[in-house]
Amino acid sequence: xxxxxxKNPQVRTIRVAAADLNAQPRGKRVPSRFAEKVLEDGTRxxxxxxxxxxxxxxxxxxxxxxxxxxxxxxxxPTERGFLPMPWxxxxxxxxxxxxxxxxxxxxxxxxxxxxxRVIDRYKAxxxxxxxxxxxxxxxxxxxxxNLEVPVSPRSGKRRKAAETMSIRALDQFDLFFTDLYDAxxxxxxxxxxxxxxxxLGQFEINLMxxxxxxxxxxxxxxxxxxxxxxxxxxxxxASFMAKPYEDYPGSGLHTHFSVLDAQGRNIFDDGGPKGTDxxxxxxxxxxxxMHDSTLIFAPHLNSYDRxxxxxxxxxxxxxxxxxxxxxxxxxxxxxxxxRIEHRVAGGDVNxxxxxxxxxxxxxxxxxxxxxxxEPITGNAYAQGLRHIPGDWSSAIDAFEKSTVVPRIFSEELxxxxxxxxxxxxxxxxxxxxxxxxxxYLDTV
Numbered sequence: 121x122x123x124x125x126x127k128n129p130q131v132r133t134i135r136v137a138a139a140d141l142n143a144q145p146r147g148k149r150v151p152s153r154f155a156e157k158v159l160e161d162g163t164r165x166x167x168x169x170x171x172x173x174x175x176x177x178x179x180x181x182x183x184x185x186x187x188x189x190x191x192x193x194x195x196x197p198t199e200r201g202f203l204p205m206p207w208x209x210x211x212x213x214x215x216x217x218x219x220x221x222x223x224x225x226x227x228x229x230x231x232x233x234x235x236x237r238v239i240d241r242y243k244a245x246x247x248x249x250x251x252x253x254x255x256x257x258x259x260x261x262x263x264x265x266n267l268e269v270p271v272s273p274r275s276g277k278r279r280k281a282a283e284t285m286s287i288r289a290l291d292q293f294d295l296f297f298t299d300l301y302d303a304x305x306x307x308x309x310x311x312x313x314x315x316x317x318x319x320l321g322q323f324e325i326n327l328m329x330x331x332x333x334x335x336x337x338x339x340x341x342x343x344x345x346x347x348x349x350x351x352x353x354x355x356x357x358a359s360f361m362a363k364p365y366e367d368y369p370g371s372g373l374h375t376h377f378s379v380l381d382a383q384g385r386n387i388f389d390d391g392g393p394k395g396t397d398x399x400x401x402x403x404x405x406x407x408x409x410m411h412d413s414t415l416i417f418a419p420h421l422n423s424y425d426r427x428x429x430x431x432x433x434x435x436x437x438x439x440x441x442x443x444x445x446x447x448x449x450x451x452x453x454x455x456x457x458x459r460i461e462h463r464v465a466g467g468d469v470n471x472x473x474x475x476x477x478x479x480x481x482x483x484x485x486x487x488x489x490x491x492x493x494e495p496i497t498g499n500a501y502a503q504g505l506r507h508i509p510g511d512w513s514s515a516i517d518a519f520e521k522s523t524v525v526p527r528i529f530s531e532e533l534x535x536x537x538x539x540x541x542x543x544x545x546x547x548x549x550x551x552x553x554x555x556x557x558x559x560y561l562d563t564v
Contacts, residue, residue: 121197121201130211132152133150133212134151134152134214135214136163136215138218139341141170141172141231142564143344143473146170146172152213155215158215162195162217163194163217166184166190167193167221167227167229168182168185170193170227171536171539174564179539193220193222194222196220197215203308204303204307206306207348207352209353216342219233228532228533231470231476232334234529235333235472235473239333239334239479242479247379247382247387251475251479252326252328252375252376255326255343256373257359258358258359258371259293259323259358260321260358261357270293273292273293282320283316283317284318285316286316290315290316296351300346300347303346304346307342311325318368327339337475357562359562361422361561362425362466362467363426363466370426372466372467374462374465375462375475378458386457388459389456389457397489400492401486403460407439407448409477409524411506414509415516415519416477418469418515419469419541420512421512423466430501434447434463436505437508438503438505446495447463447464448463462478484527512541516538516545519534
C-alpha cells in the first residue's frame with residue numbers, strides 16, 4: 121500500500137472511508153504525509169458513525185451513543201488498498217477501511233463484516249460464491265424545479281423519451297461514459313457492458329463476475345461513488361435512487377451468483393438447462409428469506425414506488441427459468457455458467473447488506489435441502505403470488521419479527537438497522553415529496 125503513494129507523489133491528500141448501514145462513505149481527509157500512520161496504527165472514530173440515518177444524524181436511543189459514552193472503534197485498511205478518486209479536481213486517493221473493536225473483534229454493525237461472516241460460512245463447507253452485479257442508474261439535470269434528463273453534450277437537445285438499448289442514447293453521453301470506463305480501469309472496477317434502459321436518461325452497467333464476493337460488494341460500492349462524483353464533473357447528477365420519475369421504470373441492482381466446490385466446479389451445473397438439486401435448494405433458500413429480507417432490497421421510502429406490478433420490478437415471490445417477471449430467474453445459456461439471478465433489489469441498496477442477504481439465504485437453502493415450488497411460467501404479475509411487503513413500515517416489521525433473518529445477520533446489525541429505519545420513517549414522513557427526492561437523489 122505504501123508503494124502507491126511513492127509512485128504517485130502528486131497525491132496530496134487521502135480519504136479514509138467505510139460504508140455505514142446506508143452505504144454512505146464515512147471517514148476523514150488526511151494529508152498524504154500522514155498516510156503511513158493510518159496504515160500502521162489505523163484510524164479511530166465512534167462506532168456510532170456506521171449507524172447514522174440518511175441525513176447523517178445520530179440514532180435516537182442507540183446504545184452506541186450516550187449509553188456507552190459514544191466510544192471509538194478502530195478502523196483498518198481493507199485489502200483493497202489505495203485507489204485514485206478520478207471525480208475530484210485535485211489528485212486524491214481513497215483508502216477503504218472497516219471497523220473493529222479495541223480488542224480486535226470485528227464490529228458487527230459494520231456491513232462489510234456482515235458479508236465476511238457469510239463468506240466464512242461458505243468457506244467452512246469448502247464452497248466459494250461467484251458473484252456479478254448489474255447496476256442501473258439515472259443521469260439527471262437537477263438544476264431546475266423538476267428533474268429532467270440532461271441536455272445531450274453532443275446535440276444540445278433534451279430527449280424526453282425512453283431509449284431502451286439505444287446506441288444513440290449511449291453516444292449522446294459518450295464523453296461521460298468514456299471518462300467513466302477510464303476511471304473504472306484506474307480504480308480496478310471490472311465494468312463491462314453498458315446499455316441504455318427504459319427510463320429517462322437511465323443506463324445500466326454490468327460488473328464482471330468474480331469468485332470474491334467481498335470484492336464484488338466493494339466494486340459496487342466504489343462504482344456508485346464514482347458514477348455520482350464523475351457525473352457532477354460533467355455538469356449533471358447521477359442517481360441510483362429507486363424511482364426518480366413516476367411514469368418510468370425505476371432502477372434495480374440485479375445479482376447473479378453461482379457456487380464453486382473445492383475443486384472449482386459449479387455446483388449448480390448438471391450439464392443441462394435445469395440445474396442441479398443444489399441450485400433448487402439455493403432457490404428455495406432465497407424464496408424463504410425474500411419476504412422478511414425486503415428491507416435490505418428496498419431500504420428507503422422511495423424504494424417502494426419501484427415495487428409495483430407491471431413495472432419491470434418483481435412483487436411476487438416466485439422463481440422461473442428465463443423469465444424476467446419473476447423475482448428469481450435462472451438464465452439460459454452454457455450449463456457451465458448456470459446461475460441464479462436475484463432481481464428484487466433497487467439501485468439504492470447497500471451492496472454489502474444485499475450480498476449478505478442473498479448469499480446467506482442461498483446457503484440456508486443449501487444446508488436445509490428443501491425443494492422449491494414448481495417454477496412459474498408466463499406473467500408473474502397475473503398469478504396471485506404471495507407478495508413481498510409493499511411499503512416501508514411493513515418491511516421493517518417483517519425484518520424485525522423474522523426467524524430467518526437472524527440466521528444471516530448478527531443481532532447487533534439487526535438492532536442497529538431497525539433503529540435506523542424507524543427513525544428515518546419518522547422524519548421522512550415530515551417532508552414533502554420534493555424534499556424526499558432531494559435527500560435521496562444525492563445519497564443513495
